[in-house]
């Protein structure tokens with residue numbers, strides 16, 4: 001009873017806040033299912049252009065789903081499914097909707113999607129879920145000349161610099177005003193440059209994270225134009241058991257009066273492993289806070305997982321010490337194999 005009462009008071013309190021805040025509070029925007037919930041809640045509220053602009057200023061990657069034709073149609077479909085199925089999505093479960101068991105409204109919207117994508121109308125099923133941990137796939141299966149084929153609409157992509165920029169452009173075309181990231185306050189972007197490595201190493205300092213006694217061989221930190229998660233390039237660290245000097249990349253970012261930041265990046269690994277005398281604890285992301293003399297006053301360290309895996313999200317929420325004037329963000333590897341980073345961002349949370 002107490003929790004029921006407090007949840008009533010909570011919703012009254014939330015109603016007085018900007019509407020965008022209300023949508024964001026109910027969902028974990030760091031997960032693809034959470035971002036989908038925010039988009040569906042926004043869709044349910046029948047947003048006007050002002051509302052889309054407000055959401056687009058801080059969350060262009062979410063607002064874009066409401067204006068981009070394919071994703072908008074996918075949201076229109078998702079509001080027709082039974083509430084029990086929508087609840088599964090809310091609980092981060094995937095769903096499969098067989099065409100034959102859909103009701104009239106759902107069938108109609110499913111056929112509208114097929115038509116707009118130029119697919120045959122012989123639909124088999126629609127599957128919706130996150131199968132990579134990064135985004136949501138709406139997979140439409142249909143019969144074409146006797147065989148079952150599939151077409152996917154990608155939804156709920158994470159915030160990354162290049163995708164955010166693309167989303168702002170799409171929003172501008174749709175609503176006539178370009179959303180712009182705020183420069184102060186919650187969800188504003190810290191002055192972190194070339195955070196998706198689209199300009200190669202511009203703004204980044206190449207340093208040494210770890211070394212053995214000999215001056216060479218030096219490991220590799222290079223720009224990769226074949227493997228990337230955001231934009232067209234990523235950065236790749238590669239070392240072998242012979243590597244004596246392990247390079248890292250860092251950037252110093254002023255913190256101003258920020259109290260809390262969120263660093264986010266995406267990491268991929270191939271055969272990242274400890275060999276010989278290597279030390280896995282130096283394969284890490286470091287947020288090092290510096291005072292006005294350049295002395296370190298606090299370090300937040302996130303060790304990067306070894307092994308072989310596709311892009312996965314890494315998010316670090318970090319409190320800025322009172323005396324900090326800047327933070328030095330460092331990415332590096334001290335093990336054999338390859339590690340990629342891409343789509344970094346640094347968002348002011350408080």
Ligand SMILES: [Ca+2]
Nearest residue numbers: 196230231233
């Ligand atoms: Ca990139």
